[in-house]
Amino acid sequence: MEIKLKHFRAIRWFHWINFPLLALMIWSGLMIYWAYPVYGIGPIRFFPDWFYSALHLDQRLADGMALHFVLMWLFVLNGIAYVAYTFLSGEWRFLVPRTAKTFRDAWHVFLHDLRIKKELPPQGKYNAAQQVAYSAIILMGVGSVITGFAIYKPAQLTWLAALCGGYTMARLLHFLLTIGYVLFFVIHVVQVTLAGWNNFRAMVSGYEVVNRRD
Numbered sequence: 001m002e003i004k005l006k007h008f009r010a011i012r013w014f015h016w017i018n019f020p021l022l023a024l025m026i027w028s029g030l031m032i033y034w035a036y037p038v039y040g041i042g043p044i045r046f047f048p049d050w051f052y053s054a055l056h057l058d059q060r061l062a063d064g065m066a067l068h069f070v071l072m073w074l075f076v077l078n079g080i081a082y083v084a085y086t087f088l089s090g091e092w093r094f095l096v097p098r099t100a101k102t103f104r105d106a107w108h109v110f111l112h113d114l115r116i117k118k119e120l121p122p123q124g125k126y127n128a129a130q131q132v133a134y135s136a137i138i139l140m141g142v143g144s145v146i147t148g149f150a151i152y153k154p155a156q157l158t159w160l161a162a163l164c165g166g167y168t169m170a171r172l173l174h175f176l177l178t179i180g181y182v183l184f185f186v187i188h189v190v191q192v193t194l195a196g197w198n199n200f201r202a203m204v205s206g207y208e209v210v211n212r213r214d
């Protein structure tokens with residue numbers, strides 16, 4: 001048995017800072033979306049009334065905006081720092097899908113997770129499905145920032161809103177990306193639970209226990 005470094009300290013900090021930050025971004029975002037019915041997405045009311053009162057979401061447009069627009073800077077800075085560090089440290093090599101094969105392998109991992117396929121494709125630090133998911137979540141982060149700025153300053157940043165397909169489309173995309181985070185989060189936590197303690201502990205302490213085969 002051997003104890004090996006798996007995740008650098010910086011990556012762990014960026015990862016764990018992102019978790020409460022994103023939770024607060026979603027919470028304050030819901031405050032904005034559901035402050036008044038006019039701010040909702042069409043006629044859709046996603047949750048039952050108790051959900052709004054349990055999370056103190058009703059009629060809090062000012063609170064929501066204040067929190068959202070302060071925290072988004074931290075979200076942006078943390079994201080830039082994470083991406084920059086990933087590139088400078090060379091960690092991006094484990095994360096970014098580089099060939100079409102990665103997408104085929106990701107599909108195999110998916111079928112394997114559904115117990116449809118028996119064997120797993122060979123993998124490095126992350127399997128192909130993780131590479132696709134982790135790269136996608138970074139792109140989604142970029143998407144949230146772009147669509148967010150487009151609806152934050154639609155008068156000054158008309159070009160950005162136009163790039164997103166107009167104000168209404170930017171707002172819809174911003175909302176859909178949030179749903180994407182929630183789905184990612186649910187799957188991510190299920191996978192982390194299935195992967196076990198050693199894997200989770202490595203994201204906290206940095207180190208994993210590996211069985212030596214020599």
Ligand code: HEM
Pocket residue numbers: 007011015018019022086091095134137181184185188189192195199200201202203
């Ligand atoms: C309770 C919440 C969370 C838990 C328990 C958790 C756990 C983990 C663990 C254990 C890993 C390492 C996977 C491995 O080594 O195989 C990981 C990696 C990762 N997680 Fe999470 N995570 C959480 C929330 C999030 C959130 C909210 C996001 C982003 C929206 C996220 C994005 C990522 C990314 C991008 C990686 C790859 C990091 C890298 O190596 O650069 N996680 N997570």
